[in-house]
Amino acid sequence: MSDHKTMTLTLIVWRQKNASDAGKFETYTAKNITEHHSFLEMLDCVNEDLIYAGKDPIVFDHDCREGICGMCSQVVNGAPHGGQDRTTVCQLHMRKFKDGDTIYIEPWRARAFPIIRDLIVDRSALDKIIQAGGYTSCHTGGVADGNAILIPKPVADEAMDAAECVGCGACVAGCPNGSAMLFTGAKVSQLAILPQGQGEAARRVMNMTNTMTECGFGNCTNHYECMAACPKGINVKFIARMNREFLKAQFA
Amino acid sequence: MQLLTSSIGRKILMAITGQAMVLFAVIHLLGNSSIFGWLPGGINAYAHHLHSMPAPVIIGFRLGLLLFACVHIWFGIQLTIENRGGRPQQYAVKSVQKASFASENMIWTGSLLVAFIIYHLLHFTFQVISPETAAVKNMVDLHGANVPNVLGMVVAAFQNLFVTLIYAGAMLVLFLHLSHGIQSFFQTLGWSNDRVQPFITKAGTLVALALFLGYAAVPLTILLRILN
Numbered sequence: 101m102s103d104h105k106t107m108t109l110t111l112i113v114w115r116q117k118n119a120s121d122a123g124k125f126e127t128y129t130a131k132n133i134t135e136h137h138s139f140l141e142m143l144d145c146v147n148e149d150l151i152y153a154g155k156d157p158i159v160f161d162h163d164c165r166e167g168i169c170g171m172c173s174q175v176v177n178g179a180p181h182g183g184q185d186r187t188t189v190c191q192l193h194m195r196k197f198k199d200g201d202t203i204y205i206e207p208w209r210a211r212a213f214p215i216i217r218d219l220i221v222d223r224s225a226l227d228k229i230i231q232a233g234g235y236t237s238c239h240t241g242g243v244a245d246g247n248a249i250l251i252p253k254p255v256a257d258e259a260m261d262a263a264e265c266v267g268c269g270a271c272v273a274g275c276p277n278g279s280a281m282l283f284t285g286a287k288v289s290q291l292a293i294l295p296q297g298q299g300e301a302a303r304r305v306m307n308m309t310n311t312m313t314e315c316g317f318g319n320c321t322n323h324y325e326c327m328a329a330c331p332k333g334i335n336v337k338f339i340a341r342m343n344r345e346f347l348k349a350q351f352a
Numbered sequence: 353m354q355l356l357t358s359s360i361g362r363k364i365l366m367a368i369t370g371q372a373m374v375l376f377a378v379i380h381l382l383g384n385s386s387i388f389g390w391l392p393g394g395i396n397a398y399a400h401h402l403h404s405m406p407a408p409v410i411i412g413f414r415l416g417l418l419l420f421a422c423v424h425i426w427f428g429i430q431l432t433i434e435n436r437g438g439r440p441q442q443y444a445v446k447s448v449q450k451a452s453f454a455s456e457n458m459i460w461t462g463s464l465l466v467a468f469i470i471y472h473l474l475h476f477t478f479q480v481i482s483p484e485t486a487a488v489k490n491m492v493d494l495h496g497a498n499v500p501n502v503l504g505m506v507v508a509a510f511q512n513l514f515v516t517l518i519y520a521g522a523m524l525v526l527f528l529h530l531s532h533g534i535q536s537f538f539q540t541l542g543w544s545n546d547r548v549q550p551f552i553t554k555a556g557t558l559v560a561l562a563l564f565l566g567y568a569a570v571p572l573t574i575l576l577r578i579l580n
Contacts, residue, residue: 112444125444178447204445211440276451278438281359309359318438319359319431321455322536328449337545344542346360 107133107199111146113158114206119214119222125204128158135195139182140165140172142194143205158205160219167191167331170266173273174219175206180270180329188268188331208269210278212316223269225315226283230267232311233304234287236296249295262290264332274329277318282326284312285338292345302352305345360540362427367540369424370533374559376417377526381566387503387579393494395506399487400499425466432459454532461529468522475509476502482509510574523567530560 109130116123130146137145140162147157163171172190176182182192197203205219213221263286271282288305291297297304313319320339327336355361386398393400403410454461471481479486485508487500510516534556538544544552573579 175443178443178445179449183447183449204443206443206445209439209441209443211438274449276439276456277435279359279435306354306358313359316438318435319363321431321435321458322532322539323451323455325449325451335546336539337549340539340542340544340549342542343360343364343540346358347364347542350354 104134104136105199106131107135107194107197107201109133109142109197109200110202112202112204113218115158115218116207116215118217123215133194135193137194138165138190139174139176139192139194140190158219159217162190165190168266170268170331173208173221173223173268173270175204175208175273177204180208180273181268181331183328186331186333208273210269210272210275210317212278212280213269213272221269223267225317226267226269226272226280228315229280229284229308229311230287233300233307234291236291236300238296238299251294255293259290259293262286262293262334262338265290265330265334266332268331270329270331271326271334272317274325275318275320276323276325277321278316279320279326280312280315280317281320281339281342282330282334282336284308285336285340285342286334288342288345289338292341301345302349305342305349309342309346362431363540365423366427366431367537369420371537372420373417373424374530374534374537374563377563381563384570385566387506387570395502396492396494396499399502400494400497421466421469425462428459428462452532454528458529458532461525464525465522465529468518468525471518472522476505479505485509506570507574507579510571513575516571516575519571520568523564526567527560527564530563531557534559 107130111128111130112125113128114123115126128146128150130142131149133142133145140160143158143160150157161171161173163169165172167188167190170188172181172188174181174189176189176192181187181189182196184192184196207213207215207219208221208223210221212225213223215221265283265286267283269280269283272278272280275281288301288308291304292301322336324336327334355365383398383402384395387395391398448456475481476487479488482505483489485505487502487505490501490504491498492501492504493499510519535549535553538552538556539549570579
C-alpha cells in the first residue's frame with residue numbers, strides 16, 4: 101500500500117440539519133485517498149477527520165456496501181450514484197477520480213423525498229407505492245409441486261429483469277420531474293408478467309400509479325434519465341408495459 | 353374519469369392528440385406539395401377542391417383540430433407545472449445522460465408553435481396580414497371556374513426574406529418538438545420495448561426531419577426563385 105500515490109480532493113457537500121433547515125453547501129478536503137478506496141470509504145476518512153476535529157460528521161445512508169441493497173443514495177457531480185453504468189455509489193471507486201478533483205455531493209432531490217439530514221432522504225413514499233398493490237393476495241396454500249405452474253424461461257427472465265429493482269430511488273433522483281415511473285413500472289411489471297400476478301393486474305396498476313401521484317412524484321415525460329441513473333439497469337420498456345397495463349385496466 | 357385526472361391517463365391524451373396533429377401535418381404537407389405541379393392546376397386546384405367540400409365537413413374538421421390542439425395545450429401546461437414541482441430544488445451540478453434539448457424544452461417549442469400557428473392562420477387562412485395579396489381578393493380562372501389565387505398569395509409572401517425566415521424557423525421548431533414527440537407517442541401507449549425502442553426513436557426523428565424539409569422547401573424554393 102505504501103507505494104500507492106494518494107489523492108487530495110475537494111468535496112462540496114450538502115449539509116442540512118433536518119427537514120425544516122434550509123441547508124447549504126460546505127467545503128471539505130479529503131486527504132490520503134488511494135484509488136482503492138470506495139466512494140463511501142473516502143467519506144468515512146473525511147468523517148474520521150471531522151470527528152477528531154470535534155465537528156459533526158457527514159450523515160449518509162449505507163448498508164451492504166456490496167452494490168446489492170440500494171441503501172446508499174448520493175448524487176455525485178449531478179449524477180445519481182455517480183453516473184458509472186450499473187453501479188451504486190458504494191461500488192464507485194476513487195480510481196474514477198484524479199488528484200485535485202472537486203466533487204459535488206448532494207442528496208436525492210425530489211418533492212416526494214424530504215431530506216432527513218445531510219445526504220439522507222426519506223424514501224418511504226416508495227414503500228407506500230408498494231403497499232398500494234405491489235404484491236399478490238392470492239392464497240398460496242401448501243408448498244406447490246415444482247413446475248405446477250408452467251412459466252417459459254424467457255418470461256421468467258423478463259419478470260426477473262423487472263424484479264432486479266432494489267428501490268434505491270435513483271430513478272426519481274435522476275428524473276427532472278421527480279417521477280417514480282421507472283420504479284412503479286418495474287414493480288407493476290414483475291407481477292403482471294407472471295400468471296400469479298395477472299389476476300390483480302388491473303387493480304394493482306391503478307392503485308400504485310394513483311398512490312405515486314398522491315405521494316408527490318411528478319409525471320413521466322420520456323426523458324429516460326431514470327434508466328441512465330438506475331444501478332440495476334432497469335429498462336424503460338417496463339414503463340411502456342405499465343402504460344399498456346393502465347390502458348388494459350380501463351377495459352377491465 | 354381516470355383518463356382526465358391520472359398521471360398516465362393525461363400522458364395518453366397528450367400522446368393521442370399530439371399524434372393526431374402529426375397526421376394532420378403529414379396531410380397538410382401532401383396538399384402543399386401540389387405547388388410543385390404534380391396536380392393539374394397546382395395548389396389553386398387543391399385549395400378549390402378542399403373548399404368545395406360540404407360546409408359541415410370543413411367546419412367539423414376545423415373544430416376537431418381545434419379541440420385536439422386545446423386538449424394538447426391544456427394538459428401540456430398542466431403537466432409541465434406539476435412536473436416543475438416534482439423537483440423543487442435543482443442540483444448544483446447539472447448532468448444530463450439521456451434527455452435531449454428537444455425533450456427538455458417541449459413546453460417552449462410548443463409555445464412557439466402556438467404563436468406560429470396563430471400567425472399562419474391569420475396569414476393564409478383568414479388572409480388579414482397581407483390583404484393586398486389575399487387569395488380571395490385575387491380570383492383567377494381555373495378550367496373555366498373562378499377560384500382564389502392561392503399560388504399568387506403564397507409566392508408573394510415567400511419572396512420576402514423575413515416571412516420565409518419565420519416559416520423556415522417555425523418548421524425547425526416543429527422538427528425539435530416532433531423529434532421527441534413522435535417516439536414518445538409509442539412509449540406512452542405502451543407500443544414499445546427494448547428491441548423496437550431504438551428503431552422508433554430513429555424513425556420518429558426521420559419523420560420529423562422529412563416534415564421539416566418538406567415544409568421548408570416551399571418558402572425556400574420561392575425565395576430562391578426556383579419556384580415562381
